[in-house]
Amino acid sequence: MKSMLPVVELFHSLQGEGAHAGRSAFFIRLASCQVGCPWCDTKNSWSKDNHPEKNIMYLSEEAAKARAAGAAFVVITGGEPLHHNLDPLCTTIRQVTTSKEKETMPIHIETSGVDLITGNPNWITLSPKRHSPPRQEALQRCHELKVVIHGKDDLIFAEAMKLRMKRKNKPLLFLQPGWNCHEGQKLAFEFVKSHPIWRLSMQTHKWLGVS
Numbered sequence: 001m002k003s004m005l006p007v008v009e010l011f012h013s014l015q016g017e018g019a020h021a022g023r024s025a026f027f028i029r030l031a032s033c034q035v036g037c038p039w040c041d042t043k044n045s046w047s048k049d050n051h052p053e054k055n056i057m058y059l060s061e062e063a064a065k066a067r068a069a070g071a072a073f074v075v076i077t078g079g080e081p082l083h084h085n086l087d088p089l090c091t092t093i094r095q096v097t098t099s100k101e102k103e104t105m106p107i108h109i110e111t112s113g114v115d116l117i118t119g120n121p122n123w124i125t126l127s128p129k130r131h132s133p134p135r136q137e138a139l140q141r142c143h144e145l146k147v148v149i150h151g152k153d154d155l156i157f158a159e160a161m162k163l164r165m166k167r168k169n170k171p172l173l174f175l176q177p178g179w180n181c182h183e184g185q186k187l188a189f190e191f192v193k194s195h196p197i198w199r200l201s202m203q204t205h206k207w208l209g210v211s
């Protein structure tokens with residue numbers, strides 16, 4: 001069992017994006033990403049060599065402390081968190097954060113969908129990339145699909161991702177303009193207006209200037 005993972009940062013904040021935006025959450029940002037999006041805002045997480053390995057028990061205890069301080073769920077993000085097998089970490093988080101009422105702390109994962117899903121997450125945010133499309137499993141299992149919009153091709157990609165889902169119950173569908181991208185803001189806004197199955201996601205933490 002892998003008991004150490006490379007960690008970029010741990011922090012208790014509010015989820016800024018998607019369906020859970022505005023909720024108190026504890027973030028575990030793991031290092032390592034080979035997807036290589038040009039507009040990535042966490043490029044410092046790409047290499048795992050620059051970041052210390054932390055024990056999964058330590059990470060779980062930090063999650064438990066955050067829960068005691070009000071965090072409603074854990075978000076495991078990156079980097080691409082599913083480059084790692086998350087089974088050991090998620091099992092330990094569930095053991096350590098179980099409350100007196102026997103409720104485990106929900107675990108959310110934010111992924112581009114290029115890897116197998118591990119950790120049995122309670123919530124999967126799939127943010128697929130045009131240049132590195134997701135596995136079918138991620139499209140079938142995600143709870144929300146969030147596509148970053150910079151230009152018209154991204155809207156076409158978003159619709160193609162929706163159509164690739166062979167499932168009765170569609171997840172929540174979000175278009176999220178790239179940060180500081182006026183074109184993306186305009187396109188996403190107008191598209192959502194005329195395609196009500198989609199919703200707009202804004203990076204509220206960036207507007208607030210917080211992590």
Ligand code: SF4
Pocket residue numbers: 033034035036037039040041042043045078079080112129
């Ligand atoms: S998948 Fe995420 S972490 Fe990796 S390069 Fe793209 S935006 Fe950055």
